[in-house]
Amino acid sequence: GFNCGIVGLPNVGKSTLFNALTKANISAENFPFCTIEPNTGVVPMPDPRLDALADIVKPERIIPTSMEFVDIAGLVAGASQGEGLGNKFLGNIRSTDAIAHVVRCFIDDNVIHVANRVSPLDDIDVINTELALADLDAVEKALLRVVKQAKGGDKEAIALKAVLEKIKPALDEGLPLRGVELSVEELATIKSYGFLTLKPTMYIANVNEDGFDNNPMLDQVRELAAKENAVVVPICNKLEAEIAELDEDDKVAFLADLGMNEPGLNRVIRAGYGLLSLQTYFTAGVKEVRAWTIPLKCTAPRAAAAIHTDFEKGFIRAEVVGYDDFITYRGESGAKEAGKWRLEGKDYLVKDGDVMHFRFNV
Numbered sequence: 283g284f285n286c287g288i289v290g291l292p293n294v295g296k297s298t299l300f301n302a303l304t305k306a307n308i309s310a311e312n313f314p315f316c317t318i319e320p321n322t323g324v325v326p327m328p329d330p331r332l333d334a335l336a337d338i339v340k341p342e343r344i345i346p347t348s349m350e351f352v353d354i355a356g357l358v359a360g361a362s363q364g365e366g367l368g369n370k371f372l373g374n375i376r377s378t379d380a381i382a383h384v385v386r387c388f389i390d391d392n393v394i395h396v397a398n399r400v401s402p403l404d405d406i407d408v409i410n411t412e413l414a415l416a417d418l419d420a421v422e423k424a425l426l427r428v429v430k431q432a433k434g435g436d437k438e439a440i441a442l443k444a445v446l447e448k449i450k451p452a453l454d455e456g457l458p459l460r461g462v463e464l465s466v467e468e469l470a471t472i473k474s475y476g477f478l479t480l481k482p483t484m485y486i487a488n489v490n491e492d493g494f495d496n497n498p499m500l501d502q503v504r505e506l507a508a509k510e511n512a513v514v515v516p517i518c519n520k521l522e523a524e525i526a527e528l529d530e531d532d533k534v535a536f537l538a539d540l541g542m543n544e545p546g547l548n549r550v551i552r553a554g555y556g557l558l559s560l561q562t563y564f565t566a567g568v569k570e571v572r573a574w575t576i577p578l579k580c581t582a583p584r585a586a587a588a589i590h591t592d593f594e595k596g597f598i599r600a601e602v603v604g605y606d607d608f609i610t611y612r613g614e615s616g617a618k619e620a621g622k623w624r625l626e627g628k629d630y631l632v633k634d635g636d637v638m639h640f641r642f643n644v
C-alpha cells in the first residue's frame with residue numbers, strides 16, 4: 283500500500299486530524315481495515331463510482347481502495363541534531379511515500395502555541411529546516427564518498443556528484459528540494475537517498491470553521507506552497523473530528539446544514555492519492571465490486587499485479603469496459619452489445635475508472 287506521514291509542530295491539530303481520519307469510516311462493516319498500530323490508520327478512499335457500479339452489479343460486498351496515514355508526532359526544532367527522539371521521527375518520515383504537513387491557521391486563545399505565536403510561515407520554516415538539515419547531512423556524507431570515486435573517473439559517481447552539488451545550495455539555505463528544478467534523470471540519480479524534502483507534500487491548513495475565506499494565514503501558506511510545488515488543503519480539523527463521531531444519517535444532515543456534500547477529510551485523502559500520482563481501476567463481479575490502486579501510466583499486466591502477482595506473470599489479456607460505458611450500458615453485457623467491451627493486450631495503458639477482468643495462465 284501507499285502511505286502518507288502526518289507531520290507538524292505540537293498543538294497544530296495533527297491528532298485531531300488523525301483521529302478524524304481513522305474514525306470516519308469505522309461504521310462500514312466490510313472494511314478489512316483497522317488501526318494497525320496506535321499511530322497508523324488505514325483509511326478507505328471515498329469513491330462514489332463504487333456505489334454506482336454496485337447499483338448495477340449488486341455485489342455481496344464493496345471494497346474500496348485505501349490510503350495509510352501515519353501520525354508522526356514529536357518533530358520539533360533540533361530533530362536533525364538528534365535532539366530528543368528527533369532521529370526516530372526523521373526515520374519515520376523517511377519510510378513514508380508522501381508528507382501531510384499540518385499547519386495551524388486558526389486563532390484560539392485556549393489552544394497554546396509552542397512558540398507563543400500563530401504564524402504558519404514560521405511554523406512551516408521550523409519543520410522544513412529540520413527536514414532540510416537532515417537531507418543536507420545525507421548530501422554531505424554522500425559527497426565525501428563520491429568525490430573520491432569521481433576523481434577515479436567512475437561515470438556514475440561523476441553524475442551523482444553533479445546532482446548532489448546542484449541540490450546542496452538549496453539545503454544550505456534550509457529550503458526543500460521540492461523547489462529545485464530537476465530532470466527525470468537527475469531525480470533517478472538521487473532516488474535511492476529518499477531525501478525527505480523531495481517527498482510529495484501537502485500542507486494541511488488547519489483553519490477555524492469560519493476561516494476558509496479571507497484568512498491571511500491561509501493565503502500565506504498558499505503562496506509558499508506554490509513556490510515549492512506543494513499542494514494546500516484547507517480544512518477545519520476540529521469540525522472534521524465532530525463529523526467523524528456522527529452516525530451515517532446524522533452525518534448527512536449535519537453536512538447538509540453546513541452546505542457540504544461530503545466530509546472535508548475526503549479532500550485530504552484524495553489529495554494524498556493525487557500527490558502519489560495514483561489512479562484507480564475496478565473489478566466488478568457478483569461477489570464483490572472492488573477498487574484497486576495503481577500508478578498513472580500503468581500497463582495491464584502491472585495493474586493485474588495489484589490483485590495478485592500470478593495475474594501479472596500469467597497475463598494473457600484484459601477484458602476492459604471504460605467506467606462511463608459500464609454505467610451507460612448498465613454493465614458488461616450491455617457494454618458488449620453496444621460494442622464497448624474490449625480485449626486488451628500486455629501493452630495496454632490502464633485508464634482511471636476502467637472496469638477490468640484479467641485472463642491469465644496459472
Ligand code: GDP
Nearest residue numbers: 292293294295296297298388390393489519520
Ligand atoms: P497535535 O499536538 O498537533 O496533535 O494537536 P491536537 O490535535 O492535539 O490539537 C491541539 C489542540 O488544538 C486541541 O485542543 C484541539 O482541540 C485544538 N484544535 C485542533 N484543530 C482545531 C481547529 O481547527 N480550531 C480550533 N479552535 N482548535 C483546534
